[in-house]
Amino acid sequence: MSPEEFQRMIAPLRDQYLAALPDTLAMIGQLWQQVLRGTDAPGDRDALRREVHNLAGTGSTFGLSGLTEAARAFEVRWDAAGLAQQPLAAVSPQQAQLQQAQLQAAMDALIRAGKA
Numbered sequence: 001m002s003p004e005e006f007q008r009m010i011a012p013l014r015d016q017y018l019a020a021l022p023d024t025l026a027m028i029g030q031l032w033q034q035v036l037r038g039t040d041a042p043g044d045r046d047a048l049r050r051e052v053h054n055l056a057g058t059g060s061t062f063g064l065s066g067l068t069e070a071a072r073a074f075e076v077r078w079d080a081a082g083l084a085q086q087p088l089a090a091v092s093p094q095q096a097q098l099q100q101a102q103l104q105a106a107m108d109a110l111i112r113a114g115k116a
Contacts, residue, residue: 024114028048028051028052028107031044031047035048036100046084049075052071052110055067055114056072069113070112070113071113073109077106078103083103
């Protein structure tokens with residue numbers, strides 16, 4: 001199958017993906033804000049990580065390589081911070097502030113990439 005045939009074949013899926021992307025980004029942003037405030041419910045961190053991971057895996061398929069790169073960057077920061085197991089407040093205040101700033105920058109880049 002040629003690249004052009006592949007693109008024609010996935011065009012309807014790409015349209016669906018792009019139509020759903022704003023809602024997905026909004027949900028990710030909301031979950032992230034809940035984590036920052038410490039108001040996340042059980043399962044919210046897993047949902048946030050899963051949704052970002054899905055964007056990392058699907059963005060390039062639909063021609064959004066910047067979205068894939070931004071999502072992967074957030075994943076790396078998230079995993080390094082250990083936020084699946086602990087709140088930001090569980091580390092020293094200086095480390096928490098640095099992690100929060102790095103994660104916020106990565107989240108901002110992810111949202112921008114999804115809107116581009």
